[in-house]
Amino acid sequence: MEKTCTDALPLTMNSSEKQETVCIFGTGDFGRSLGFKMLQCGYSVVFGSRNPQMSSLLPSSAEVLSYSEAAQKSDIIIVTIHREHYDFLTELTEVLNGKILVDVSNNLKINQYPESNAEYLAQLVPGTHVVKAFNTISAWALQSGALDASRQVFVCGNDSKAKQRVMDIVRTLGLTPLDQGSLTAAKEIENYPLQLFPMWRFPLYLSAVLCIFIFSYCVIREVIYPYVYEKKDETFRMTISIPNRVFPIAALTLLALVYLPGVIAAILQLYRGTKYRRFPDWLDHWMLCRKQLGLVALGFAFLHVLYTLVIPIRYYVRWRLRNITITQAANKDNPFSTSSAWVSDSYVALGILGFFLFVLLGITSLPSVSNMVNWREFRFVQSKLGYLTLILCTAHTLVYGGKRFLSPSILRWCLPSAYVLALIIPCTVLVIKFILIMPCIDKTLTRIRQGWERNSKISSSLNGKTDI
Numbered sequence: 001m002e003k004t005c006t007d008a009l010p011l012t013m014n015s016s017e018k019q020e021t022v023c024i025f026g027t028g029d030f031g032r033s034l035g036f037k038m039l040q041c042g043y044s045v046v047f048g049s050r051n052p053q054m055s056s057l058l059p060s061s062a063e064v065l066s067y068s069e070a071a072q073k074s075d076i077i078i079v080t081i082h083r084e085h086y087d088f089l090t091e092l093t094e095v096l097n098g099k100i101l102v103d104v105s106n107n108l109k110i111n112q113y114p115e116s117n118a119e120y121l122a123q124l125v126p127g128t129h130v131v132k133a134f135n136t137i138s139a140w141a142l143q144s145g146a147l148d149a150s151r152q153v154f155v156c157g158n159d160s161k162a163k164q165r166v167m168d169i170v171r172t173l174g175l176t177p178l179d180q181g182s183l184t185a186a187k188e189i190e191n192y193p194l195q196l197f198p199m200w201r202f203p204l205y206l207s208a209v210l211c212i213f214i215f216s217y218c219v220i221r222e223v224i225y226p227y228v229y230e231k232k233d234e235t236f237r238m239t240i241s242i243p244n245r246v247f248p249i250a251a252l253t254l255l256a257l258v259y260l261p262g263v264i265a266a267i268l269q270l271y272r273g274t275k276y277r278r279f280p281d282w283l284d285h286w287m288l289c290r291k292q293l294g295l296v297a298l299g300f301a302f303l304h305v306l307y308t309l310v311i312p313i314r315y316y317v318r319w320r321l322r323n324i325t326i327t328q329a330a331n332k333d334n335p336f337s338t339s340s341a342w343v344s345d346s347y348v349a350l351g352i353l354g355f356f357l358f359v360l361l362g363i364t365s366l367p368s369v370s371n372m373v374n375w376r377e378f379r380f381v382q383s384k385l386g387y388l389t390l391i392l393c394t395a396h397t398l399v400y401g402g403k404r405f406l407s408p409s410i411l412r413w414c415l416p417s418a419y420v421l422a423l424i425i426p427c428t429v430l431v432i433k434f435i436l437i438m439p440c441i442d443k444t445l446t447r448i449r450q451g452w453e454r455n456s457k458i459s460s461s462l463n464g465k466t467d468i
Contacts (some may be wrong), residue, residue: 019044022169026080027058030104032138033077036063037370041172050088063412069096076165077133077463078102084119088123097127100162101188104134106273110194116186120158131157131166134184136193149248167355203292206257207250207300214249215282218242218418244307249422252393254297255358256426257399259390261286266445273454291365297364301355347399354392357385362416387433394426 009424022090023042024031035045036059046063048070063073071077078100079089091098103118106312113120118132133155152171155177157163163179170177180189197204223455226232261283266282269275281288363369364381372379397419404410410417436442448454 020075021046023048023074025067025070025077025078025082028080029139030142031078031080032058033142034080034104035059037142037173038169038355040176043169045072048077055202068092068095071099072242074099076100076169077103078104079121081103083107083113083120086121086124089121093125093127096125099128099164100159100270101125101128101130101424102134102166103130106135106193110191116183116190118183118186122158122183122329122466123125129159129162130183131155131159131163132183132189133166133170133177151176152181153177154185154192156183156185156189159186185257199289200292201249202289203296206293207254207296210247210250210253210266214246214418214421217415217421218245219410221415221418225274240307240310242302242327243309245418247307248397248420250396251297251300251304251358252397253391253423253425254293254300255393256292256429258294258297259386259433260425260429261290263436264430266436267432269448269453270441270445273448275448276453294365294428295362298358300359305355343399343402347396350392350396350399354389354396357389357392361386387430391427394423394430396423397426 019042022038023046024035024038024046025047027047035047038045039059039061045061046065047058047060047143048067049064050067052064052066063070066075067088072095077096079086079101103121104116105112107117115123116132118130122128122130133153136152136154151174153175155163155167155170156179157166167177167179219238219242222237223234264283265287268279278284302468305397324396364373364378371377401417401419403425404417436445444468
């Protein structure tokens, strides 16, 4: 009968079947939490400790023995001890021979030792089957039922049967095992918990640099320039007006940067005539960060929407509307302009549609949603709808600029408006993409991505001559 595990289960389970016994070396926070969880899930747990008498914090239903005595109770031993304290295991070589040792340790910094802790453990006790697991799960996650943390447990080991038994335990605890292969993967698994948002660094740094540049550019145009030439104090614009220019520009630029590496990759493949050559490292890393770039862009789009909604309650806007009303009351009313109404409504409509598709892209990037669609559906949303989102958001900015793009009056110190800068990368991406989807080019690119090589015939003939 398959074991089941819920938080409602008691610490011990009455069962007619014999409970599987698991030994845990170490009585620290993680060892205790893991022991509690295993008892809840129907395992019989025996702790190995250097001081068996001093174990008041351990569950009463668990047996506490010395290391040597505890190791004799089970053929699966979970080592919840730091690497620097592994030396005592050499004294238990005979007892541990043929047993499964599960290493759960982590280090204080990435690549702290030449080899992984699991590989070091395998060298220290060569007669055992070492499996790396549980190092990505915290004691708090085990105590809270893994509801407030990741359920993924990376598992690796050289012995397939030993690894499978450990993965069965992981599943019984309500966690998700991910087989990472042989024990050589342990170093990467141990480095994983030490990484602080590795895929988010480039997007966040790029976003910070982009925002600082755009903000400084707008301050020069809208604050410093009026003060120098007209002695006007426009510093109040730095709180809402300028940020409401920075956020949409950053959002549109980052969205374009999501699709720019794919365009560059396509050009490289066309130039090389093959898909079997690696892309440059910078392009590889850029392509791996596209999801994070898109989510940061979506965050800026949200901020743009929020800042736009508060515009009517700003003092400056209300003051301008009041003055316009007074001026119109003194003079004749301005005639209604249908063309201006079309431009205004089109600008708003394009922004709403673009933001809707932007949110849709963000939702489909969530693992819980992307796991429910097949590859073709996911690619349709992220590629086809993604480019449509870029087109709508770019059109939103173009309509906003209108005829002012060609007007010399918008230049201040020969600097155009900030929204002109926002169109450089998006328009470049869209123009190149339009060229790439032309039938004559798209056909060649599709053949290359299906494995065709431009110089394959020449290479094969040369290989044939070399063999002769």
